[in-house]
Amino acid sequence: MNELADNAKTPDTSLDDIEIELFIRALKLRYGYDFTQYAPASLKRRVLQLAHAQEAATVSELTTRLLHQPDFLPVALEGLSVPVSEMFRDPDVFLALREQVLPVLASYPQINIWQAGCAHGQEVYSLAILLEEAGLYDRTQIYATDFNESALRHAQEGIYPAREAQLWSRNYLAAGGKHTLADYYSARYELIKLDQRLRRNVIFANHNLVTDEVFCEAHLVLCRNVLIYFSDPLQDRTLALFRDSLVRGGFLCLGTRESLDFAPSASDFTPVDAARRIYRLGPRGTGKE
């Protein structure tokens, strides 16, 4: 046995883990995308899935492509970012936004909403429909952000597989929809296209929650199913970013598997509907500024 080589091994670190660490480091050094504070288990799963999908024999092969083929970057980001969404996902959350949040937002002459991690835009269009039906959309600006450029392009187009429409229509009605979802899209062959008038007050922009700063002064920040991918310190940083973006009395809506419970900024917020992860900045009853 070669004693020297044996001693040099780090017993707890698998080859996969070493290669993944190098891949993540290459992504940061070469392009500035920082995944070092993402939750390790799900990140590992996604890197291995990417290697499988790209028919790479090892993660190191992905690292070589990343370093030497600039057009591999969007492929890597797409693989790591999970831009999965649906319209009116968790309809009871959208019902709560409709019934508990929009009536308060109605008191502002101009409403700013930041939707962070917008993926392919399904939530943005859902929000626009809610606001339209509440008669608030014409005085609302929605900033829809993501760090995945190709997801943002997809979001802007608003084109989705028609097979999704059935579930989304049910969601829409369960969220208190006043018409039928079909009123908001046109269908052609296997695709539906959301009414582009719904986009009229949406600005799509690239924003990275890990490295970028406060985005706008918002009355509502909606960021769902993004924090689950982050480590605790990164979740804390992101929640502080949302707190700093909100006007006093502004609302924060997180995903149903995310919560403020153990975050340092928890004490800055009051639950409005804890089950639906809707919070308000400041003590209960805080008015607008």
Ligand SMILES: C[S@@+](CC[C@H](N)C(=O)[O-])C[C@H]1O[C@@H](n2cnc3c(N)ncnc32)[C@H](O)[C@@H]1O
């Ligand atoms: C699972 S999707 C959530 C989509 C939608 N919010 C929902 O709940 O249906 C997660 C999104 O977060 C985005 N994301 C992940 N890390 C991010 C970061 N550091 N900055 C901005 N967006 C990020 C991904 O690109 C992806 O589109």
